Amino acid sequence: MTEPGLMLFDTASLYFRAFHGIPSSLRAPDGRPVNAVRGLLDFLARFVTDYCPTQVACCWDEAWRPAWRVALVPSYKAHRVDHDDVEQVPEELVVQVPLIRQVLGALGLPVVGAADCEADDVIGTLATRSAIPVDVVTGDRDLFQLVDDERGVRVLYCGRGVANHDRVDAAWLQTKYGIDGRGYVDYAVLRGDPSDGLPGVAGIGEKTASKLVTEFGGLDGIVVAADAGELPSTLTARLRAAMDYLGPAREVVAVDRDAAVPDVDLTLPSAPRDPDRFAALTEELNLGSSADRILKALAASS
Template sequence: MDGSSTLLFDSASLFFRAFFGLPASLTGRTGEPVNAVRGLLDFLARFITEYRPERVACCWDEAWRPAWRVALVPSYKAHRVASGDVEEVPHDLNRQVPWIRATLEALGLPVVGALDYEADDVIATLARRADGPVEVVTGDRDLFQLVEPTRPTRVLYVARGVSRHERVDDAWLRAKYGVTGADYVDFAVLRGDPSDGLPGVTGIGEKTAASLIGRFGDLAGIAAHVGELSPGVRRALTASVDYLGPAAQVVTAATAVPLPDLDLTLPRAPRDPDAFAHLSDELNLGGSAQRILAALAGR
């Protein structure tokens, strides 16, 4: 890649948000909801228009709960399992996922996934491959670990809404949590993340986690100085010693996912205009279709 900018979308994070944020009354010709499809297209159009990337990728969860992560921390996303290894997803959203993928492919927006890896890992790998600026669009805090000033990489964080998204860099992280992107994995391991089934260290919240990292640098530094800690914190860390190492591996996004060489150039028109026109008609994409086409054309 050259020094031009890259915009990486955490696809599932965005289409889940679209599904729960838009009314089910948005339906296709068959009467089935298409709110996730339309919402995702509107989100993509907004970010492409605002940030004008040269390259884009819609990153995909080929494995939403990889076996290698579960082997490290069995509670990882366990509360989101419907049965076996199937994620609990509303039926009306599950029905839309193939339409989402077909629509992205008709547009020519690169859909990138890898067997046994989550979208986070694909995003991390593409971000580290890029030579120029990278911006990651997600509602997932775990990807704050990718923030760094040298490449540079920012997260466009949509937790407060797409229209109110926050531009997360090291200054934002210091103000919010007292850590940087380079510290974020160890911070998250100590604090825990109930949404991913990561318990953290009992009794250590965000402030204590940030203070420990500020004093000792990282988990290894904290472990090396455990004798200097207060009795309560020392007991908590000692009780969690078997959790810390595996949890750090689980939280860390893989940066060497075996991806082929990819052309992530932003298309200026649909790759398959007939297929996109058919999907637009069948799914009643209406203004959402027009907005993504305008975004691609640079209007």
């Protein structure tokens, strides 16, 4: 009998990866691009087959750049804004997002979001609520903060590709960064993340950030040490120059673990909820072998 387990998909992270990694020549009969749709289905099928979760959630960005995060750090994702706070996304991907929602809906795979929240916050909340082991599937390092061996929460990190994903647990984090999940937020704040518009502290890279968090336990301890003259003067000056950034950035990087996420039945279906609709979409969108793989994965889970 399969052991209970919850798999949380960072959906946008996966369909962006599919879009950029799978040939755009994959088209529906009417010419619409479907590489992101098909790639996402292939990814879901692979993880369901390999890890056999009993529950799943396709976590969704209801707000890709939440107003409350922007209020704290105005540069947050600012470089990715097109106009009117709309994210810069290739048009050939934009047209596929509604198709992804239709396909997931026909399959009966739960799509879960929350108002003014990113998928990260949905993932953090569902992982915190879960009474069973959790696997988070993402290409976003910020979710390393959720890793918790005691609670059975790990991250299946797709930074090197889905086929070469890393199983991130406490030992992996210790080997890679010298910290644990609890220290990751402060580490990330110090190091910064240009992809999210977070500048970090000037002159502090990964090694220094890791050393500081390990030695002083986090930002609070680091600031106390700086005020007490326990750090080199140059480093102290850099930290003091960044004080207006550190506190707000910590709130921005930390995922919300108590977001207003609705209670949803996350049971992994063994067959499409609406088989006729899924069959029609398969033909309409030329889903081909991708449809076969997800159906096989669902059937094998029963």
